Amino acid sequence: MNPDLVLQNWQLFASGVWMTLQLTFLSLLIGFLIALPFGIMRARRVKYISPLINGYVYLFRGTPLLVQLYLIYYGFSQFEAVRESILWPILREAWWCALITFALNSGAYATEIIRGAISTTPKGETEAATALGMSPFQVTSLVLVPSALRRALPQYGNEVVFMLHGSAVASIITIQDILGAGRTLNAKFYVAYEGFITAALLYMAITFCLVGIFRQLEKRFLKHLDLKR
Amino acid sequence: MKKTLCAAAMTFATLAGAASAADLKICVEGAYPPFSETATDGSVVGFDIDIANALCADMGKSCEMLKTDWDGIIPALLERKCDAIIASMSITEERKQVIDFSGKYYNTPGRFVGKDGMSEDDLSGKTVGVQRGTIHQAFMEGEFPDVELKLYGSQDEVYLDLVAGRIDASMADSIAQLDGFLNTEAGDGFGFFGGSYSIPKYHGDGAGIGVRKADTELRDAFSTSISNIRTSGEYETINSKYFAFDIYGG
Numbered sequence: 001m002n003p004d005l006v007l008q009n010w011q012l013f014a015s016g017v018w019m020t021l022q023l024t025f026l027s028l029l030i031g032f033l034i035a036l037p038f039g040i041m042r043a044r045r046v047k048y049i050s051p052l053i054n055g056y057v058y059l060f061r062g063t064p065l066l067v068q069l070y071l072i073y074y075g076f077s078q079f080e081a082v083r084e085s086i087l088w089p090i091l092r093e094a095w096w097c098a099l100i101t102f103a104l105n106s107g108a109y110a111t112e113i114i115r116g117a118i119s120t121t122p123k124g125e126t127e128a129a130t131a132l133g134m135s136p137f138q139v140t141s142l143v144l145v146p147s148a149l150r151r152a153l154p155q156y157g158n159e160v161v162f163m164l165h166g167s168a169v170a171s172i173i174t175i176q177d178i179l180g181a182g183r184t185l186n187a188k189f190y191v192a193y194e195g196f197i198t199a200a201l202l203y204m205a206i207t208f209c210l211v212g213i214f215r216q217l218e219k220r221f222l223k224h225l226d227l228k229r
Numbered sequence: 230m231k232k233t234l235c236a237a238a239m240t241f242a243t244l245a246g247a248a249s250a251a252d253l254k255i256c257v258e259g260a261y262p263p264f265s266e267t268a269t270d271g272s273v274v275g276f277d278i279d280i281a282n283a284l285c286a287d288m289g290k291s292c293e294m295l296k297t298d299w300d301g302i303i304p305a306l307l308e309r310k311c312d313a314i315i316a317s318m319s320i321t322e323e324r325k326q327v328i329d330f331s332g333k334y335y336n337t338p339g340r341f342v343g344k345d346g347m348s349e350d351d352l353s354g355k356t357v358g359v360q361r362g363t364i365h366q367a368f369m370e371g372e373f374p375d376v377e378l379k380l381y382g383s384q385d386e387v388y389l390d391l392v393a394g395r396i397d398a399s400m401a402d403s404i405a406q407l408d409g410f411l412n413t414e415a416g417d418g419f420g421f422f423g424g425s426y427s428i429p430k431y432h433g434d435g436a437g438i439g440v441r442k443a444d445t446e447l448r449d450a451f452s453t454s455i456s457n458i459r460t461s462g463e464y465e466t467i468n469s470k471y472f473a474f475d476i477y478g479g
Contacts, residue, residue, distance in 0.1 A: 187362025
């Protein structure tokens with residue numbers, strides 16, 4: 001055990017934490033922006049579009065994140081057409097490949113979470129809104145979606161933690177995230193334990209922060225469902 | 230019934246895999262052609278593996294090859310998952326602090342590979358890919374500090390990104406790159422550039438067989454066997470199977 005090595009290389013881990021947070025939160029944000037309209041359309045069973053969304057969700061939930069990342073990073077770059085396309089400056093970068101993969105993956109899971117929350121909305125809520133003379137758009141934007149998002153909060157909190165942990169696969173495509181820092185330490189000094197235990201503790205610390213934040217959010221937004229009082 | 234059968238089959242497969250009666254377990258890598266590559270059936274083949282088998286035969290021991298990622302190959306040795314590393318590992322001072330080495334079994338210099346027409350003067354500000362934790366990483370960090378380095382888990386991945394154009398050059402063993410990349414279809418339009426580097430400070434004394442520090446007997450047995458197969462002609466036979474000249478080096 002040699003904790004000094006970790007302290008000497010703290011910058012490696014600091015930039016790793018920053019990289020992991022960046023990738024996790026940007027992909028969660030983009031994923032959410034994908035999932036909100038997709039989830040609503042899925043729940044509404046919109047003609048022609050819903051089956052397409054279904055396909056996307058199946059694809060990304062049915063395959064491991066690591067395989068998706070390999071396909072987008074190493075798979076696409078094999079084709080001349082991709083390398084000559086205008087997308088190449090983006091797909092050339094490991095960081096963008098990771099972000100795209102993670103965002104699409106998170107989007108697929110969040111779509112299902114939102115769809116589930118919408119379709120389990122008590123009928124009474126929307127009926128009451130309609131009875132008050134709200135238009136279908138108003139019913140959706142003012143009643144259905146806010147109510148569903150509140151109830152989706154605990155499940156979405158899980159998705160956020162999964163995304164954080166899933167982001168560790170980024171280190172495979174040369175990205176120096178938290179795990180990448182641990183791997184570099186291991187490769188340079190042959191200290192597997194020190195590098196990986198530091199990485200594990202950092203992931204754990206971030207996870208606890210996230211869980212804490214979601215607990216506060218749930219307290220606030222799910223107050224009306226707390227039946228104990 | 231189906232479920233029980235399935236579970237039974239899986240248990241069997243696991244048990245069969247775990248049981249092994251070999252005298253020595255050898256850690257090999259499997260992503261560093263032509264020294265070590267994974268065949269379509271999952272077995273590992275190459276120069277390192279042939280040498281390993283020849284050394285085991287010379288020592289009169291049965292050996293089992295254990296495919297291990299480069300990143301985890303020294304930890305695997307220290308954790309007794311295997312007894313020796315035969316994976317083109319260069320004998321360096323840093324590694325000698327952790328493990329022990331036999332005498333070298335080959336020594337070839339490191340070289341750059343890039344698009345035809347590149348030169349070392351173009352490198353500043355460019356991106357070069359190396360395998361993480363190799364002598365070539367240490368060399369690049371020491372001698373080319375203004376080049377952006379990308380670290381890969383295996384040399385095969387470096388080639389993939391070199392072809393894709395994500396990196397401008399690769400720095401690795403010359404022979405590995407010649408046979409593992411330049412002489413393959415993927416290597417069209419690429420070539421060596423710059424000098425041949427063999428600086429003891431970075432590159433060490435050639436590739437040796439890594440063993441745990443306590444296993445001095447095994448270390449010496451490997452060293453003896455290396456010189457035995459050198460004199461018996463076995464080394465030459467294996468060498469000529471892969472290379473046009475003797476890679477043992479001076």
